[in-house]
Amino acid sequence: MAEEQESVLQLLPSSAAGGEGLTDVSPETATPEPPSSAAVSPGTEEPAGDTKKKIDILLKAVGDTPIMKTKKWAVERTRTIQGLIDFIKKFLKLVASEQLFIYVNQSFAPSPDQEVGTLYECFGSDGKLVLHYCKSQAWG
């Protein structure tokens, strides 16, 4: 069950050192997310461009998969799909053994080692990459 959280759309770089994982940049949150380097942070309103190191991702839930309170995220281009899956699972408090599938264009599930930057280049529109996530296989 996803916890209720304040979704604060600020870009606050995490000051704490840490391992991998993604930033919880909301200072109001009650969720003890592990602080880490800001590879993923809540979305900004900047226009996306070729030279930006981060790209905007919009996450949409499919079926009865829990909905993320914060849907728009700025993600480093080199972040992989697996990294994104791990992040969403942590954010939604899914157990490690639960599966999560991510789809592009509501048609294909990219390989876990695919970089989001490449997907954005090829399948992004209106300055963002829309990804659907689901606990079961939605589009085969």
Add this chain to the structure above:
Amino acid sequence: MTDDKDVLRDVWFGRIPTCFTLYQDEITEREAEPYYLLLPRVSYLTLVTDKVKKHFQKVMRQEDISEIWFEYEGTPLKWHYPIGLLFDLLASSSALPWNITVHFKSFPEKDLLHCPSKDVIEAHFMSCMKEADALKHKSQVINEMQKKDHKQLWMGLQNDRFDQFWAINRKLMEYPAEENGFRYIPFRIYQTTTERPFIQKLFRPVAADGQLHTLGDLLKEVCPSAIAPEDGEKKNQVMIHGIEPMLETPLQWLSEHLSYPDNFLHISIIPQPTD
């Protein structure tokens, strides 16, 4: 055209003579002989190495066996990359046979995806095909197919059945009469010299003036370092299926005839051999 159809067959039936040797630190009950096999260039390692696995497991104890993985000169081989791509990228300048080392321990989690069953290979393969069609036809052609057509594509690959595969795949190679080619060309360019896994971008097969874009046009646009300057020395080979197509080749033609079964052009940029 007869010649072009021959190209499809030559690509499909390409083979790489390979020698599989068990890693020396694996624990065996008796000596493990190397195993020789002709690997299909267009397939995937974990799809075609059941016999290799059986051969080595015969000399090992059950408790010493976990997931099989392959390595060439210290580099773990990604099973989800086509075999021909792996060979061209990593071993094409070395003498045959391709010497691959087989492991059953210490799976390199950081480098390889797990492959617990053939279903995983099928899912990966179908996903690549869907991605390719998203680029070529906005997914219209693949989405119009029935489930049994998708199954036939997979079964054709799995059972090395050229006719079975191409009966369906030919539909993915068509384009509207009023166009001169696909919407975008599905391609990936690999180099061992960079950090990035591969280059993949949107690229149209036809220019605004109706001219067909060539392989050279693609490289100039997305990987200019791959081609030598006009009067410079040729530093790299641009390789697909073990050959160097002329840079003047229309990209649309390459996409229709030299794609892998997943409908992607997997292109290797490798240093020019110095012999």
